[in-house]
Amino acid sequence: MILTDREIKIAIARKLIVIDPPPDETVAFTSTAVDLTLDPSVRIPKQNVAGIDIVIDPGAPGYNSEEIIKRLTDPQTIPKTGYRLEPGILTLGWTREYVSLSLVTRIAARVEGRSSLARMGVGIHVTAPTIHAGFAGPIQLEIINHGSKPLLLRPGMRICQLIFEMTLGTPEKGYSGQFLEQRKEPKRKRGGR
Amino acid sequence: MRIKVQKIGDGAHHSESVVEIKTTGGGVERLVIATRSLQNNSILVGAPLGHKGKEVLVELPREAMSGTSRVWVSSKNLLEDEARVA
Numbered sequence: 001m002i003l004t005d006r007e008i009k010i011a012i013a014r015k016l017i018v019i020d021p022p023p024d025e026t027v028a029f030t031s032t033a034v035d036l037t038l039d040p041s042v043r044i045p046k047q048n049v050a051g052i053d054i055v056i057d058p059g060a061p062g063y064n065s066e067e068i069i070k071r072l073t074d075p076q077t078i079p080k081t082g083y084r085l086e087p088g089i090l091t092l093g094w095t096r097e098y099v100s101l102s103l104v105t106r107i108a109a110r111v112e113g114r115s116s117l118a119r120m121g122v123g124i125h126v127t128a129p130t131i132h133a134g135f136a137g138p139i140q141l142e143i144i145n146h147g148s149k150p151l152l153l154r155p156g157m158r159i160c161q162l163i164f165e166m167t168l169g170t171p172e173k174g175y176s177g178q179f180l181e182q183r184k185e186p187k188r189k190r191g192g193r
Numbered sequence: 194m195r196i197k198v199q200k201i202g203d204g205a206h207h208s209e210s211v212v213e214i215k216t217t218g219g220g221v222e223r224l225v226i227a228t229r230s231l232q233n234n235s236i237l238v239g240a241p242l243g244h245k246g247k248e249v250l251v252e253l254p255r256e257a258m259s260g261t262s263r264v265w266v267s268s269k270n271l272l273e274d275e276a277r278v279a
Binding site: 136 | 202204205206207208209211223225226227229230237238239240241242251252254255258259260262
Protein backbone atom coordinates (compact mmCIF):
# COMPACT_ATOMS: atom_id res chain seq x y z
CA MET A 1 0.00 0.00 0.00
CA ILE A 2 1.25 3.43 -0.88
CA LEU A 3 1.00 6.02 1.90
CA THR A 4 -1.11 9.07 1.24
CA ASP A 5 -0.01 12.59 2.15
CA ARG A 6 -1.97 12.32 5.39
CA GLU A 7 -0.32 9.04 6.39
CA ILE A 8 3.13 10.37 5.48
CA LYS A 9 2.60 13.37 7.75
CA ILE A 10 1.51 11.08 10.59
CA ALA A 11 4.61 8.90 10.10
CA ILE A 12 6.80 12.01 10.17
CA ALA A 13 5.11 13.20 13.35
CA ARG A 14 5.79 9.78 14.92
CA LYS A 15 9.42 9.99 13.75
CA LEU A 16 9.09 6.78 11.73
CA ILE A 17 10.14 8.95 8.80
CA VAL A 18 12.65 11.77 9.19
CA ILE A 19 13.05 14.39 6.46
CA ASP A 20 15.46 17.18 7.39
CA PRO A 21 14.87 19.99 6.63
CA PRO A 22 11.17 19.19 6.83
CA PRO A 23 9.19 19.44 3.61
CA ASP A 24 7.00 22.47 3.09
CA GLU A 25 3.55 21.19 4.05
CA THR A 26 1.85 23.49 1.58
CA VAL A 27 3.68 22.65 -1.63
CA ALA A 28 6.05 19.69 -1.14
CA PHE A 29 3.35 17.05 -0.82
CA THR A 30 1.23 15.42 -3.48
CA SER A 31 -1.52 12.91 -2.74
CA THR A 32 0.94 10.02 -2.55
CA ALA A 33 4.47 11.45 -2.48
CA VAL A 34 6.82 14.08 -1.09
CA ASP A 35 9.00 16.18 -3.35
CA LEU A 36 12.68 16.50 -2.50
CA THR A 37 15.09 19.13 -3.71
CA LEU A 38 18.56 19.18 -5.25
CA ASP A 39 21.63 19.79 -3.10
CA PRO A 40 24.13 22.18 -4.69
CA SER A 41 26.94 19.59 -4.44
CA VAL A 42 27.26 17.40 -7.52
CA ARG A 43 30.00 15.36 -9.14
CA ILE A 44 30.49 15.81 -12.84
CA PRO A 45 32.47 13.47 -15.08
CA LYS A 46 35.99 14.47 -16.00
CA GLN A 47 36.79 14.91 -19.64
CA ASN A 48 38.24 11.85 -21.28
CA VAL A 49 42.01 11.91 -21.32
CA ALA A 50 43.75 10.36 -24.32
CA GLY A 51 45.74 7.26 -23.46
CA ILE A 52 43.81 6.35 -20.33
CA ASP A 53 41.61 3.29 -20.55
CA ILE A 54 39.61 2.37 -17.46
CA VAL A 55 37.55 -0.76 -16.98
CA ILE A 56 35.56 -0.92 -13.76
CA ASP A 57 35.74 -4.30 -12.03
CA PRO A 58 33.29 -4.44 -9.09
CA GLY A 59 34.46 -7.98 -8.30
CA ALA A 60 38.10 -7.04 -7.77
CA PRO A 61 39.55 -7.54 -4.26
CA GLY A 62 39.57 -4.24 -2.40
CA TYR A 63 37.10 -2.68 -4.84
CA ASN A 64 36.19 0.83 -3.65
CA SER A 65 33.46 2.47 -5.69
CA GLU A 66 33.88 5.83 -3.96
CA GLU A 67 37.54 6.04 -4.97
CA ILE A 68 36.54 5.31 -8.56
CA ILE A 69 33.85 7.99 -8.45
CA LYS A 70 36.39 10.49 -7.11
CA ARG A 71 38.85 9.50 -9.83
CA LEU A 72 36.34 9.81 -12.64
CA THR A 73 34.45 12.90 -11.49
CA ASP A 74 35.09 16.37 -10.12
CA PRO A 75 33.11 17.90 -7.26
CA GLN A 76 31.23 21.02 -8.18
CA THR A 77 28.89 23.36 -6.38
CA ILE A 78 26.02 24.41 -8.58
CA PRO A 79 25.78 28.22 -8.69
CA LYS A 80 22.41 29.93 -8.52
CA THR A 81 22.66 30.43 -12.26
CA GLY A 82 22.58 26.64 -12.65
CA TYR A 83 24.66 23.79 -13.99
CA ARG A 84 24.25 22.90 -17.63
CA LEU A 85 23.51 19.17 -17.88
CA GLU A 86 24.49 18.13 -21.37
CA PRO A 87 22.74 15.27 -23.19
CA GLY A 88 24.16 11.84 -22.41
CA ILE A 89 26.07 12.98 -19.34
CA LEU A 90 25.68 11.10 -16.05
CA THR A 91 26.02 13.44 -13.10
CA LEU A 92 25.90 12.34 -9.49
CA GLY A 93 23.73 14.47 -7.26
CA TRP A 94 22.13 14.30 -3.85
CA THR A 95 18.95 15.48 -2.27
CA ARG A 96 19.27 18.51 -0.04
CA GLU A 97 17.15 16.65 2.51
CA TYR A 98 18.48 14.06 4.95
CA VAL A 99 16.06 11.14 4.96
CA SER A 100 15.88 8.33 7.45
CA LEU A 101 13.49 5.43 7.94
CA SER A 102 13.21 3.90 11.39
CA LEU A 103 14.40 0.34 11.80
CA VAL A 104 11.17 -0.63 13.52
CA THR A 105 8.93 0.81 10.86
CA ARG A 106 6.80 -1.04 8.35
CA ILE A 107 7.64 1.61 5.81
CA ALA A 108 9.93 1.43 2.81
CA ALA A 109 10.30 4.06 0.13
CA ARG A 110 11.11 4.50 -3.52
CA VAL A 111 12.79 7.51 -5.05
CA GLU A 112 11.27 8.37 -8.39
CA GLY A 113 11.59 11.08 -10.99
CA ARG A 114 9.26 13.94 -11.70
CA SER A 115 7.22 14.02 -14.86
CA SER A 116 8.18 17.65 -15.54
CA LEU A 117 11.82 16.58 -15.88
CA ALA A 118 11.07 13.19 -17.45
CA ARG A 119 9.29 14.91 -20.33
CA MET A 120 12.56 16.65 -21.09
CA GLY A 121 14.37 13.30 -21.01
CA VAL A 122 15.98 13.68 -17.58
CA GLY A 123 16.13 10.65 -15.28
CA ILE A 124 17.23 10.88 -11.67
CA HIS A 125 18.15 7.29 -10.84
CA VAL A 126 19.56 4.28 -12.58
CA THR A 127 17.43 1.30 -11.55
CA ALA A 128 18.14 1.52 -7.81
CA PRO A 129 15.16 3.36 -6.30
CA THR A 130 14.55 1.39 -3.09
CA ILE A 131 15.05 2.98 0.33
CA HIS A 132 15.05 0.29 3.01
CA ALA A 133 14.12 0.62 6.66
CA GLY A 134 17.22 1.77 8.52
CA PHE A 135 18.47 3.96 5.69
CA ALA A 136 19.81 7.35 6.76
CA GLY A 137 21.30 10.15 4.74
CA PRO A 138 20.76 12.34 1.72
CA ILE A 139 19.60 10.26 -1.24
CA GLN A 140 22.14 9.90 -4.02
CA LEU A 141 20.78 10.58 -7.47
CA GLU A 142 22.17 9.38 -10.77
CA ILE A 143 21.05 12.22 -13.00
CA ILE A 144 21.25 11.67 -16.74
CA ASN A 145 19.96 13.72 -19.61
CA HIS A 146 18.48 11.40 -22.23
CA GLY A 147 17.02 14.35 -24.09
CA SER A 148 18.42 16.18 -27.07
CA LYS A 149 19.00 19.57 -25.41
CA PRO A 150 21.02 20.70 -22.39
CA LEU A 151 19.01 21.30 -19.23
CA LEU A 152 19.86 23.64 -16.37
CA LEU A 153 20.00 22.08 -12.91
CA ARG A 154 19.57 24.65 -10.16
CA PRO A 155 20.22 24.15 -6.45
CA GLY A 156 17.01 23.69 -4.50
CA MET A 157 14.95 22.73 -7.54
CA ARG A 158 12.45 19.91 -7.10
CA ILE A 159 14.42 16.99 -8.43
CA CYS A 160 12.65 13.83 -7.31
CA GLN A 161 9.78 12.45 -5.28
CA LEU A 162 9.68 9.90 -2.49
CA ILE A 163 6.89 7.35 -2.48
CA PHE A 164 6.36 5.53 0.81
CA GLU A 165 4.94 2.04 0.97
CA MET A 166 3.63 -0.01 3.87
CA THR A 167 5.32 -3.38 4.03
CA LEU A 168 3.56 -6.61 4.92
CA GLY A 169 5.01 -7.12 8.40
CA THR A 170 8.05 -5.72 10.18
CA PRO A 171 11.48 -6.64 8.79
CA GLU A 172 13.43 -9.11 10.93
CA LYS A 173 16.00 -6.49 11.83
CA GLY A 174 13.25 -4.34 13.30
CA TYR A 175 12.25 -6.85 15.95
CA SER A 176 13.38 -6.38 19.51
CA GLY A 177 15.20 -8.89 21.70
CA GLN A 178 12.19 -10.78 22.99
CA PHE A 179 11.48 -12.04 19.50
CA LEU A 180 15.11 -12.73 18.77
CA GLU A 181 15.22 -15.34 21.48
CA GLN A 182 12.51 -17.25 19.68
CA ARG A 183 14.65 -17.54 16.57
CA LYS A 184 17.62 -19.06 18.36
CA GLU A 185 17.88 -22.79 18.05
CA PRO A 186 16.42 -24.32 21.25
CA LYS A 187 18.81 -26.25 23.48
CA ARG A 188 18.02 -29.96 23.39
CA LYS A 189 17.67 -31.75 26.67
CA ARG A 190 19.99 -34.67 27.10
CA GLY A 191 18.03 -37.82 26.48
CA GLY A 192 15.06 -35.98 25.08
CA ARG A 193 13.56 -36.44 21.65
CA MET B 194 22.08 -3.11 17.81
CA ARG B 195 25.05 -1.20 16.46
CA ILE B 196 28.09 -2.61 14.76
CA LYS B 197 31.66 -1.41 15.08
CA VAL B 198 33.06 0.11 11.90
CA GLN B 199 36.24 1.84 10.85
CA LYS B 200 36.09 5.00 8.81
CA ILE B 201 38.50 4.72 5.90
CA GLY B 202 37.68 7.87 3.98
CA ASP B 203 35.22 10.49 2.87
CA GLY B 204 32.36 9.77 0.52
CA ALA B 205 31.65 11.40 -2.82
CA HIS B 206 29.34 13.88 -1.06
CA HIS B 207 30.42 16.02 1.87
CA SER B 208 27.76 14.39 4.08
CA GLU B 209 29.05 10.86 3.48
CA SER B 210 31.81 8.64 4.81
CA VAL B 211 33.20 5.31 3.69
CA VAL B 212 33.49 2.70 6.41
CA GLU B 213 34.75 -0.85 6.67
CA ILE B 214 33.13 -3.66 8.61
CA LYS B 215 35.07 -6.77 9.56
CA THR B 216 33.26 -9.93 8.57
CA THR B 217 33.92 -13.40 9.83
CA GLY B 218 36.59 -15.27 7.95
CA GLY B 219 38.88 -12.25 7.86
CA GLY B 220 37.07 -10.32 5.16
CA VAL B 221 35.84 -6.74 5.14
CA GLU B 222 32.87 -5.01 3.57
CA ARG B 223 32.97 -1.36 2.56
CA LEU B 224 29.95 0.86 2.39
CA VAL B 225 28.96 4.48 2.16
CA ILE B 226 27.07 5.89 5.12
CA ALA B 227 25.79 9.26 6.25
CA THR B 228 28.51 10.68 8.48
CA ARG B 229 25.93 11.84 11.00
CA SER B 230 24.82 8.24 11.53
CA LEU B 231 28.36 7.33 12.65
CA GLN B 232 28.53 7.34 16.45
CA ASN B 233 31.58 6.17 18.40
CA ASN B 234 32.80 4.28 15.35
CA SER B 235 29.56 2.33 15.05
CA ILE B 236 26.42 2.34 12.93
CA LEU B 237 22.89 1.11 13.55
CA VAL B 238 22.02 -2.28 12.06
CA GLY B 239 18.94 -3.31 14.01
CA ALA B 240 18.32 -6.73 15.43
CA PRO B 241 20.50 -9.68 14.40
CA LEU B 242 18.90 -11.92 11.78
CA GLY B 243 20.63 -15.16 12.70
CA HIS B 244 23.21 -16.80 14.92
CA LYS B 245 25.89 -19.39 14.20
CA GLY B 246 28.00 -19.95 17.28
CA LYS B 247 29.62 -16.58 17.98
CA GLU B 248 28.81 -15.32 14.51
CA VAL B 249 25.82 -13.06 13.94
CA LEU B 250 24.04 -12.21 10.71
CA VAL B 251 23.17 -8.52 10.31
CA GLU B 252 21.74 -6.35 7.57
CA LEU B 253 23.70 -3.24 6.68
CA PRO B 254 21.89 0.09 6.40
CA ARG B 255 22.99 0.36 2.77
CA GLU B 256 24.23 -2.04 0.15
CA ALA B 257 27.96 -2.61 0.47
CA MET B 258 30.31 -1.94 -2.45
CA SER B 259 30.50 -5.67 -3.08
CA GLY B 260 26.74 -5.71 -3.65
CA THR B 261 25.83 -7.57 -0.48
CA SER B 262 23.45 -6.28 2.19
CA ARG B 263 23.68 -9.03 4.81
CA VAL B 264 26.94 -10.10 6.39
CA TRP B 265 28.14 -12.47 9.10
CA VAL B 266 30.08 -10.68 11.81
CA SER B 267 31.57 -11.58 15.17
CA SER B 268 29.19 -10.98 18.06
CA LYS B 269 31.96 -9.08 19.88
CA ASN B 270 31.67 -6.35 17.24
CA LEU B 271 28.02 -5.71 18.10
CA LEU B 272 26.98 -3.08 20.61
CA GLU B 273 23.67 -2.44 22.34
CA ASP B 274 21.90 0.61 20.94
CA GLU B 275 21.24 2.93 23.86
CA ALA B 276 18.78 4.99 21.85
CA ARG B 277 16.75 2.02 20.63
CA VAL B 278 13.18 2.86 19.85
CA ALA B 279 10.80 1.01 22.16
